Amino acid sequence: MSDAIIQARAVEKFYTQPDGNRIEVIAPTDLDVSAGKIICLLGPSGSGKSTFLRMLTGLSTPSSGEVLWHGKPVGNEPPNVAIVFQSFALFPWLNVLQNVEAPLEARGVAPIERRKRALKTLDTVGLDGFETAYPKELSGGMKQRVGFARALVVEPEVLFMDEPFSALDVLTAETLRRELLELWLSKKMPTSAIFVVTHNIEEAVLLADRVIVLGKNPGRIRSDFEIGLAHPRDRKSGKFVEFVDYIYKIMTQPDAEPANVPGQVRPASTKPPRQKYQMLPHARTAGISGLLEILNDGGGHDDLYRLAEKLAMDVDDLLPIIESATILGFATLTEGDVQITLEGIAFAEADIQARKMLFREAALKHVAILQCIESVLKAKADHSISDEFFHDILDEHFSSDEVERQFETAMNWGRYAEIFDHDPQNARLVLSEPLVEIHPATKP
Numbered sequence: 384m385s386d387a388i389i390q391a392r393a394v395e396k397f398y399t400q401p402d403g404n405r406i407e408v409i410a411p412t413d414l415d416v417s418a419g420k421i422i423c424l425l426g427p428s429g430s431g432k433s434t435f436l437r438m439l440t441g442l443s444t445p446s447s448g449e450v451l452w453h454g455k456p457v458g459n460e461p462p463n464v465a466i467v468f469q470s471f472a473l474f475p476w477l478n479v480l481q482n483v484e485a486p487l488e489a490r491g492v493a494p495i496e497r498r499k500r501a502l503k504t505l506d507t508v509g510l511d512g513f514e515t516a517y518p519k520e521l522s523g524g525m526k527q528r529v530g531f532a533r534a535l536v537v538e539p540e541v542l543f544m545d546e547p548f549s550a551l552d553v554l555t556a557e558t559l560r561r562e563l564l565e566l567w568l569s570k571k572m573p574t575s576a577i578f579v580v581t582h583n584i585e586e587a588v589l590l591a592d593r594v595i596v597l598g599k600n601p602g603r604i605r606s607d608f609e610i611g612l613a614h615p616r617d618r619k620s621g622k623f624v625e626f627v628d629y630i631y632k633i634m635t636q637p638d639a640e641p642a643n644v645p646g647q648v649r650p651a652s653t654k655p656p657r658q659k660y661q662m663l664p665h666a667r668t669a670g671i672s673g674l675l676e677i678l679n680d681g682g683g684h685d686d687l688y689r690l691a692e693k694l695a696m697d698v699d700d701l702l703p704i705i706e707s708a709t710i711l712g713f714a715t716l717t718e719g720d721v722q723i724t725l726e727g728i729a730f731a732e733a734d735i736q737a738r739k740m741l742f743r744e745a746a747l748k749h750v751a752i753l754q755c756i757e758s759v760l761k762a763k764a765d766h767s768i769s770d771e772f773f774h775d776i777l778d779e780h781f782s783s784d785e786v787e788r789q790f791e792t793a794m795n796w797g798r799y800a801e802i803f804d805h806d807p808q809n810a811r812l813v814l815s816e817p818l819v820e821i822h823p824a825t826k827p
């Protein structure tokens with residue numbers, strides 16, 4: 384018998400599109416959740432983190448495979464879990480105390496008992512005195528305290544959280560993270576394990592005993608490793624930075640085999656990635672230009688970690704920009720170091736029109752969907768085609784939200800590169816006039 388609380392066995396999730404296409408969101412995945420640990424699940428947007436969390440909690444059923452709690456399939460008996468959401472998800476018509484009592488009421492706990500337990504939990508999370516306040520009267524940080532209280536009051540065996548700090552300002556988020564850690568480390572929390580979904584790398588390294596990194600399209604575990612650093616952890620310490628760099632590296636190289644975990648020989652579990660249709664990172668050309676300018680001005684290379692700090696950017700926003708520059712051949716990424724290429728320098732130092740030409744050259748060389756759009760438009764007599772056509776191509780590979788994002792990114796890049804123009808009124812793409820004007824008289 385395993386001592387795991389939760390065992391996910393080859394769980395897989397498909398969503399069926401309105402047109403009948405099935406999109407695989409989570410590839411068959413094994414995962415155990417054991418007592419005594421904070422586990423952070425990291426991954427880029429759309430990698431299926433929330434989907435995976437929902438399957439572990441029993442809120443959603445896997446398309447195949449199974450989730451066991453203490454060796455028994457969920458469904459027979461719902462597990463004792465609670466989830467804290469990014470959006471707080473409080474009942475606006477109930478006051479703080481009533482919000483915290485609500486899950487106990489749903490479980491049939493008697494009124495006196497539930498009041499007692501709710502008051503005690505409110506005290507634990509620093510909300511005493513706020514019992515009669517309504518959610519709309521509270522700051523984001525206080526609302527999330529109510530979210531914690533409402534989760535803890537049911538004494539969940541595993542406390543799940545889906546980006547619990549993402550909607551809060553930096554300082555409030557940091558305060559709540561520290562308080563959560565303190566409650567956990569001092570064992571004032573009636574819970575055996577915490578499972579946190581986040582896209583914030585530093586948050587994961589700050590909190591986690593174990594980090595799982597998901598890759599996307601489809602979601603799959605790319606790395607699963609322990610962080611053995613003592614608490615409180617110092618964000619500036621060499622070991623901390625090593626873990627942050629390691630995770631950055633995994634997330635910016637979606638197709639590479641992850642490197643060794645700091646201080647370990649091999650990651651606990653890695654699977655060779657499956658090559659899928661090239662997915663464009665969701666970065667706009669202005670962001671890519673900005674990154675290349677900063678790199679060029681800063682001597683041509685920079686450490687990922689420092690670059691994020693310099694740009695005061697969220698990881699989730701910086702990663703796709705770096706990935707885009709890499710795809711286009713304007714930068715490379717090795718050992719946590721972003722290095723501008725000769726093509727990147729040429730771009731950073733060019734004027735607006737020359738930049739467009741260089742971008743066009745790079746895009747047509749490296750980006751499959753833009754090559755495809757260009758050749759289709761060239762082949763058509765009227766050099767135009769409906770958006771629908773490319774939506775259909777993308778539909779084969781991505782979920783409908785992702786199709787929208789892929790299309791929007793391809794539009795942004797293609798129009799900047801003056802490969803084509805978009806006519807939104809008629810929902811059509813039109814081949815651009817050649818960048819270098821050919822005078823009518825000189826035409827063959």
Ligand SMILES: Nc1ncnc2c1ncn2[C@@H]1O[C@H](COP(=O)(O)OP(=O)(O)OP(=O)(O)O)[C@@H](O)[C@H]1O
Binds near residue numbers: 399429432435
């Ligand atoms: N009910 C649904 N029907 C169809 N597709 C869905 C559904 N729920 C999620 N998806 C798709 O599954 C993929 C993974 O979604 P999920 O919300 O689990 O990702 P995530 O990693 O939590 O993303 P984020 O960081 O943006 O919260 C996305 O492409 C999403 O569009």
Ligand SMILES: [Mg+2]
Binds near residue numbers: 432
């Ligand atoms: Mg999510």
